[in-house]
Amino acid sequence: MAVPLPPKRRRGIYLLPNLFTTGCLFCGFYAVTAAMNGQFDKAAFSIFAAMVMDGLDGRVARLTHTQTAFGAEYDSLSDMISFGLAPALVMYLWSLSFLAKLGWFASFVYTAATALRLARFNTQLSVEDKRYFQGLPSPSAAAIVAGMVWLGESYGLEGNAMRYVAIVTTTLAALLMVSNFRYYSFKSLNIRGKVPFVVIIAVMLALAVILTDPQLMLFLLFSAYAASGPLLTLLLRRQKKAKRRKAG
Template identity: 60%
Template sequence: MTEQQTQPRRGVYLLPNLLTTAGLFSGFYAVIASMNNQFESAAIAIFIAMIFDALDGRVARVTNTQSAFGAEYDSMADMVSFGIAPALVSYNWALAGLGKPGWLAAFVFTAAAALRLARFNTTVGTADKRYFQGLASPAAAAIVAGMVWLGADYDIEGQTFAIFAGLITVISGLLMVSNFKYSSFKEVDWKGKVPFIMILAMVLVFIVVATEPALVLFMIFCGYAISGPIMTFRSEKDIRLEHIVGEADDHHVEPGEEKKKSD
């Protein structure tokens, strides 16, 4: 065996990284489109980035092309598409007229997305796969993008609802760095069989989304954002500050239990 044959083959996997690049391009395009007052195109581009983000990881697992480079590249692309792009699109649409509070609101969203991604990357091996800790950055981006898309679709001037847009942007950012539990839907068996009626229901969902995509998508992701606090308050009998924000203590021991475990 020659020395050339024993050396590992260098390079990166094409297909998953190509999808990640497509998502990155969509996020970058959203920023450019918003700078040219093409807010509907900007919002749609963020939703397209979400599709590519959902595909790249699954394609990498199916084709066995996962790599450390791909994971880091995906995280960087997510920061652009779901951290910077939604904040700037919201700022260009409505927040610019607020002055300093406007760009501070956009920065809160961007910083929260960065913190959310950093926390996810450092806990991916130990976190409960059934739940996300805090609102996922693509979902938060979808709320902001859906708001802008809805405004553009109904010819609403962003400056008129600047305060409302700022609140939505800030709240979406804060939910990302919260400790609220959100379903990851990873427990769903996508390969299993379902009743035929489920296929008809899926067709109905696509029809409803197609009739008013901006309104329906905005409502869906707002509903998902609200589900986190509801799920957390229903599952935790004794709500503490760490259940909402701060360092989550997943190994909390109730009074009296520590002695039982040590006996």
């Protein structure tokens, strides 16, 4: 009697989360092409749009239980384009190109730092404390770089005049990505749980403030998040020292 063969597993990928990842990749690609055409405000806005797409793909995958190794790798490659290569090229074309080789070097350092940040994150998924990121997340670094370009375009600041501020901002963002500073990940927040009514009011007020001047507010918001890393790391170290003293 012939033994029936087990049914073949259907190979494929989940459409919904990977669709958002593709949208993130498209926004990064569009940012580069827009910057090449001198449309720097559109380029910067596209990088922020890529951040929204990147935030949605992971949450959708977790909510729909469609997390796969393919999706994780695709998301990492998309992040490298949208938050590594695209911000570096946009900043270079807007301002850093006026510094010749120095500007080119700063753009490369930012791109390389993003690659190193993503590689370290991928290798520490199983051991990293989910409450904190090690190093500034690449989307936040991209938001600072793109936010500066968007802010400059909105306030009529030419890239040539901002070239020294641009190189300092780009280099600092790159160094923070590969640093050992701890950043709060916000992954512990339960968006499906109940919250006090005052929280909804606070969120509405925050959105209203951001929408009054999104270019300035977003730049300040992500700059404050970047500055929070050293402060949080110092606080955590002090707490560890205090625990050791009590235990001793």
